Amino acid sequence: MRRTVLATVLAAALGGVFAAPAATQPPAADEKPMSVVPKDNVKMDDDTKKAVDKALKYLADKQESDGSWGNTAITGFVLLAFMSNGHMPTQGDHARAVAKGIRNLCSVAREDGYLVGARGGNMYCHGMATLALTQAYGTTGDEDVKKVTKRAIDLINKTQNNEGGWRYDPAPTGADISVTIMQVMALRGAQDAGIHVPDRVMKDAIKYVNRCYDRRTGGYKYQPFSAGAGYARTAAGVCVLQLCGQYDADEIKQAVEYLEKVSDDRAHYWYGHYYACHAMNQIGGELWEKYYKRMRDKLLSPGYQKGNGEWYDSRLEAAYGASYQTAIAVLILSVPTHYLPIYQK
Numbered sequence: 615m616r617r618t619v620l621a622t623v624l625a626a627a628l629g630g631v632f633a634a635p636a637a638t639q640p641p642a643a644d645e646k647p648m649s650v651v652p653k654d655n656v657k658m659d660d661d662t663k664k665a666v667d668k669a670l671k672y673l674a675d676k677q678e679s680d681g682s683w684g685n686t687a688i689t690g691f692v693l694l695a696f697m698s699n700g701h702m703p704t705q706g707d708h709a710r711a712v713a714k715g716i717r718n719l720c721s722v723a724r725e726d727g728y729l730v731g732a733r734g735g736n737m738y739c740h741g742m743a744t745l746a747l748t749q750a751y752g753t754t755g756d757e758d759v760k761k762v763t764k765r766a767i768d769l770i771n772k773t774q775n776n777e778g779g780w781r782y783d784p785a786p787t788g789a790d791i792s793v794t795i796m797q798v799m800a801l802r803g804a805q806d807a808g809i810h811v812p813d814r815v816m817k818d819a820i821k822y823v824n825r826c827y828d829r830r831t832g833g834y835k836y837q838p839f840s841a842g843a844g845y846a847r848t849a850a851g852v853c854v855l856q857l858c859g860q861y862d863a864d865e866i867k868q869a870v871e872y873l874e875k876v877s878d879d880r881a882h883y884w885y886g887h888y889y890a891c892h893a894m895n896q897i898g899g900e901l902w903e904k905y906y907k908r909m910r911d912k913l914l915s916p917g918y919q920k921g922n923g924e925w926y927d928s929r930l931e932a933a934y935g936a937s938y939q940t941a942i943a944v945l946i947l948s949v950p951t952h953y954l955p956i957y958q959k
Contacts (some may be wrong), residue, residue: 646751656895656906656950665919669944670696672923674711676937683937686729687739689715690746691888692937695944697749698953704754716750717742720762728784729763736782737773740766741796749954750804760809767804770797771815777825777836777838778818790837791826794819795850795889799956802857806955820858823851826863832868833876845879846886848872856896857956870897883930884942891946892957909946919943 618786658666673692677683683692693715696708703713729735729743744766751759752957779789780797798819801811825838826847833843834851852869860866873893879886887909894905912918919925925943926936952958 656903658950661914662910662947665914666699666728666944666947668923669940670699670708673937673940674708677711681714683734685739686719686722686731686743688740689719689939691941693746694749695941698945698948698951702753716759719747723762723765727769727812731764737780737784738796740792740798744800745803748800748807749956752807752955764809767809770800771812773950774815778822789822791823791834791847795854798854803956823854832872845873845876846882849886849890849893853895856893880930884939887946888942888952891949895949896959913943913947924943
């Protein structure tokens with residue numbers, strides 16, 4: 615599975631100690647062996663599959679004439695929702711919508727690689743869109759998508775600030791954990807797809823994320839000197855540490871305890887659970903089973919999904935619209951499929 619593969623890849627990316635495959639070179643006495651993901655029994659049952667299929671039909675119907683679903687971030691989320699269920703540009707019932715959406719992201723790319731379109735955007739949008747393109751390229755090998763994706767990744771590399779993070783503008787100025795984590799997700803996706811990312815960029819990014827850790831609560835703060843941790847950024851922090859191979863980091867155990875205690879983030883509900891579902895899946899076992907059941911029960915509760923397939927809760931991140939909420943609901947429910955490289959264990 616993913617962690618066996620990552621052992622080799624992350625040796626270069628994060629300064630790991632694996633000079634040969636783990637099977638031939640066991641860890642030294644003072645090193646922790648890489649964790650094994652506990653088995654779980656999480657599957658998509660028939661009711662969940664029907665709900666997801668209905669939601670994907672809704673999203674296909676909501677695609678704009680230019681191939682987008684709003685700004686580049688929301689378009690990225692929706693594309694990931696389709697691809698997470700096996701709908702690729704050349705296969706699946708929604709292949710046409712996926713191909714059109716990918717063409718949209720490629721068409722709005724600036725010469726410097728910045729993925730923002732007529733609706734505007736920022737580095738958060740850029741990171742989300744870039745992540746979607748890394749998954750599209752990684753699963754199709756499309757060379758045209760690769761060219762755009764590589765320029766987008768190069769922009770991320772060039773705009774990292776001296777703290778190791780990123781902020782909203784495509785320039786090495788400020789940094790916060792939210793924008794930074796989205797760039798790290800895109801970089802991780804690029805590495806999985808065989809696109810080069812300098813070792814230093816990933817190392818410095820993880821250092822910045824860890825500087826946002828709040829030892830008092832076990833959660834993650836918005837910036838190193840901000841007051842208070844939050845559910846959404848803590849889920850994102852755990853997700854990124856897992857994706858970057860730091861399975862045994864001391865911070866993860868305390869951060870998971872924080873997530874269990876806090877449970878939700880009403881101000882950033884969907885964003886928070888987008889990361890939490892993948893973080894809990896990477897951890898696996900009973901924690902993941904309990905989390906998935908909780909979210910499935912909520913999303914499939916009577917009347918919560920509308921008859922047309924959408925999920926839209928006006929009390930939770932309403933400003934981003936139904937396509938955004940529906941896409942993330944689909945991503946949460948679809949984690950057990952493990953279609954996309956970035957979401958595999």
